[in-house]
Amino acid sequence: MSQDVYVVAEHFKGKLVEVTFELLGKGRELADARGENLIALLFGHGVKNLGAELGAADRVIVVEHPQLESFNPEAYSAALVEVVKTKRPAVTLVANSSMGMDLAASLSVGANLPLVAYAVDVKWEDGSLLATSQLYGGKLYVESQFVGAGVVVSLLAGASPADKGRTTRGLPQVEDFATPPLGGPKVRFKQLIEPEGGDVDITTQDVLVSVGRGIQSADNLPLVQALAEAVGGALASSRPIVDSKWLPRTRQVGKSGVKVKPKLYLAVGISGAPEHIEGMKDAELIIAINSDPNAPIFDYAHYGVVGDLFDIVPVLTERVKS
Amino acid sequence: MNFVVPIKQVPDLVEELELNEEGTDLSRDTVKYKINEFDDQALEEALQLKAEIGGAVTVLALDGEETDKMLFTAIAKGADRGIKLMGDFAGGVAMHAAAKAMAGAIAAIPYDLILTGVQAVDDRDGQLGALLAGYLGVPQVSVVTGVRVESGKAVVRKEYSGGVMAEFEVDLPAVLGIQAAREIPRYVAVSRVRQVMKSATLEEVEVHNAAGDEGSSVRRMMKPPKGSRAQMIQGSPEEIADKVIDLLKAKGLKK
Numbered sequence: 001m002s003q004d005v006y007v008v009a010e011h012f013k014g015k016l017v018e019v020t021f022e023l024l025g026k027g028r029e030l031a032d033a034r035g036e037n038l039i040a041l042l043f044g045h046g047v048k049n050l051g052a053e054l055g056a057a058d059r060v061i062v063v064e065h066p067q068l069e070s071f072n073p074e075a076y077s078a079a080l081v082e083v084v085k086t087k088r089p090a091v092t093l094v095a096n097s098s099m100g101m102d103l104a105a106s107l108s109v110g111a112n113l114p115l116v117a118y119a120v121d122v123k124w125e126d127g128s129l130l131a132t133s134q135l136y137g138g139k140l141y142v143e144s145q146f147v148g149a150g151v152v153v154s155l156l157a158g159a160s161p162a163d164k165g166r167t168t169r170g171l172p173q174v175e176d177f178a179t180p181p182l183g184g185p186k187v188r189f190k191q192l193i194e195p196e197g198g199d200v201d202i203t204t205q206d207v208l209v210s211v212g213r214g215i216q217s218a219d220n221l222p223l224v225q226a227l228a229e230a231v232g233g234a235l236a237s238s239r240p241i242v243d244s245k246w247l248p249r250t251r252q253v254g255k256s257g258v259k260v261k262p263k264l265y266l267a268v269g270i271s272g273a274p275e276h277i278e279g280m281k282d283a284e285l286i287i288a289i290n291s292d293p294n295a296p297i298f299d300y301a302h303y304g305v306v307g308d309l310f311d312i313v314p315v316l317t318e319r320v321k322s
Numbered sequence: 323m324n325f326v327v328p329i330k331q332v333p334d335l336v337e338e339l340e341l342n343e344e345g346t347d348l349s350r351d352t353v354k355y356k357i358n359e360f361d362d363q364a365l366e367e368a369l370q371l372k373a374e375i376g377g378a379v380t381v382l383a384l385d386g387e388e389t390d391k392m393l394f395t396a397i398a399k400g401a402d403r404g405i406k407l408m409g410d411f412a413g414g415v416a417m418h419a420a421a422k423a424m425a426g427a428i429a430a431i432p433y434d435l436i437l438t439g440v441q442a443v444d445d446r447d448g449q450l451g452a453l454l455a456g457y458l459g460v461p462q463v464s465v466v467t468g469v470r471v472e473s474g475k476a477v478v479r480k481e482y483s484g485g486v487m488a489e490f491e492v493d494l495p496a497v498l499g500i501q502a503a504r505e506i507p508r509y510v511a512v513s514r515v516r517q518v519m520k521s522a523t524l525e526e527v528e529v530h531n532a533a534g535d536e537g538s539s540v541r542r543m544m545k546p547p548k549g550s551r552a553q554m555i556q557g558s559p560e561e562i563a564d565k566v567i568d569l570l571k572a573k574g575l576k577k
C-alpha cells in the first residue's frame with residue numbers, strides 16, 4: 001500500500017477535459033496535506049503528449065493500446081483496475097462524469113475498494129479520509145467515513161477550482177505501465193454521434209430563460225417563450241423537458257447538455273439538481289423562480305423568488321414589455 | 323430475449339426531507355417514496371424492446387417501503403414477472419449490498435439484458451449498474467439513451483456532454499444504465515394496478531444483506547451550507563416583477 005493520491009485524467013478528441021484539472025487540484029491538496037505524491041493516470045492510444053499538461057502531478061502513468069483509443073467502459077476499467085491493484089494508492093479520484101460513472105464503480109468491484117460517489121469535497125481528518133457528497137438532488141450533503149485504506153471517490157464537476165490543477169510544478173515524469181489484458185472485447189466502440197445543428201445556439205446568448213418540470217405541460221411553454229422574447233433572450237431548459245420532447249435537445253443545459261455562461265439566466269420551475277447546476281453555475285446573474293423554498297437552485301442563484309411561476313411569469317412578461 | 327429490470331423506491335424530493343435525531347439518516351417514517359425516475363425509464367425501454375423484438379420482462383426489487391405496489395405497477399405496465407428479494411433491508415441499503423443481492427438473484431434466472439436506472443438520488447456508494455455488472459462478471463455501459471438489439475448484440479448510445487454520444491456494440495448478457503427511454507415512461511391507472519394486485523403474484527426469494535461490504539459509512543447528513551443562498555425577492559407578483567426589472571436594468575439588459 002502506497003500513500004500516493006491517484007487521479008484519472010479524462011480526455012476527449014485529443015484534449016484533456018476541464019474536470020481533469022479539478023481532480024488534479026483536489027488531488028494536489030490531498031497529497032500535499034501528507035507530503036505524498038500525486039500521480040495522474042492517462043489511458044489511450046498516442047496520448048503521451050498530454051502528459052506535459054498534467055504538471056500539477058508529480059508523475060504521470062500512461063497505459064496505451066489501440067483498444068484504448070476511444071473511451072471504452074470495458075477496456076478502460078480493465079486498465080484502471082490493474083494499475084490500482086498493482087500500485088495500491090491511498091486514494092483514487094475519478095470524475096463523476098459519463099465516463100467516470102463507468103470507471104468508478106467498476107474499479108470499486110474490480111479492486112475490491114470502497115467507493116463514495118457525487119463528492120463535492122474530500123479531505124483528511126485525524127488521519128482518515130472524509131468525503132462529502134451531494135445527494136437527494138442537491139437537497140442534502142452527506143459525510144462518509146471509510147473503513148480501511150485505499151478508497152475510490154468520484155467527484156462532481158465544480159467540486160474544486162480547475163486553476164489549482166493547472167498550476168504546474170514543471171514537466172512531470174511520464175512512465176509507461178505495461179498494458180494488461182483489456183478484456184473481451186465484449187464492448188466495441190463504433191462511432192461518435194454529434195448533435196444536430198440548425199437550432200438556436202444557447203451558448204452564445206446573453207439572456208436565457210430556462211424552464212424545468214415546474215411548467216407541467218408542453219401547453220404551458222408559450223408562457224415562458226413569451227418571457228424569453230420580452231427580455232430579448234432564448235428559451236433553454238432542464239433535461240426532463242427535452243426527454244419529454246417538448247423542446248429540442250439543443251436547448252438542454254447541464255451535464256449531458258451544454259454549459260452556458262449568459263449575462264442573465266432566469267430559471268423557472270427548475271429544482272437545481274447537480275447535473276443541471278453543472279451547466280449554468282457560472283452565469284453572471286442567476287435569478288430563480290420556484291415554489292419550493294428549499295429548492296437547491298436557490299443555493300446557486302443570486303436572487304430568488306419563492307412562488308408559483310403561473311402567477312409570476314405572466315406579470316413579469318407584461319411589465320417587461322411595457 | 324430475457325430483460326431484467328431492477329427497480330427501487332427513493333424519497334420523493336417534492337416533500338421536505340427530515341433528518342433523524344443523530345443526523346445520520348433521513349427520518350425514515352416521514353419519507354414519502356416513489357419509484358426512482360431513472361428506473362422508470364429503464365422499465366419503459368425494456369417494455370419497448372420487448373414490443374419490438376419479443377421476450378419477457380422481469381422486474382425485481384429489494385423488499386422495502388411499498389415494494390409490492392411498485393412491482394405490481396410494473397406488471398400492470400407490461401412486465402411479465404415480479405420478484406421480491408427478501409432480507410433485512412429496513413432502514414435503507416447500501417448500493418454494494420443491493421448489487422450483491424441482485425446479482426445473486428439474477429444469476430439464478432435467465433437474463434440477456436439487464437436495464438437499470440443510470441443513478442438514483444440516494445446511491446451514495448455508487449450507481450447500481452456498474453456494480454451489478456462487476457459482481458455478475460458481464461460487460462456494462464451507463465448513461466445510455468438509445469438501445470437496439472441486432473443479431474444477438476446490443477447497440478447502445480452513451481451520452482457524453484454537449485449532446486455528443488458514443489455508439490457501442492455490446493455482447494450479451496450485459497448491463498445497461500439507462501438515462502432516458504425512447505418514449506416517455508407510460509402511465510398506468512391505479513384501477514389497473516389494483517386489478518393486477520388481485521390476479522398476479524410476486525415471487526419471493528431470500529437474499530443476504532451484505533451490509534458493511536461497501537467499506538464506508540455515513541457520519542453525518544446535513545442541509546446544504548446556508549452561506550451561499552440567494553437573496554430573496556418578496557411581494558406581490560407586480561412588486562416582484564418590478565424588482566426583477568430593476569435587476570435587469572442594473573445589468574444593462576433593459577433600458
Ligand SMILES: Cc1cc2nc3c(=O)[nH]c(=O)nc-3n(C[C@H](O)[C@H](O)[C@H](O)COP(=O)(O)OP(=O)(O)OC[C@H]3O[C@@H](n4cnc5c(N)ncnc54)[C@H](O)[C@@H]3O)c2cc1C
Pocket residue numbers: 137211212213214215237238239240241252253254255256257258268269270271272273274275276279289290291292295307308309310440441465501
Ligand atoms: C448522467 C445524467 C446527466 C444529466 N444531465 C442533465 C442535464 O444536462 N441537464 C439537466 O437539467 N438535468 C440533467 N440530468 C437530470 C437531473 O438529475 C434532474 O433530474 C433534472 O435536472 C431535473 O429537472 P427539473 O429541475 O426541471 O425537474 P424537477 O427536479 O422535477 O424540478 C421541478 C421544480 O419545479 C418546481 N415547481 C413545481 N411547480 C412549480 C410552480 N407552479 N411554480 C414554480 N416552481 C414550480 C418544483 O418545486 C421543483 O423544484 C442528468 C441526470 C443524469 C443521471
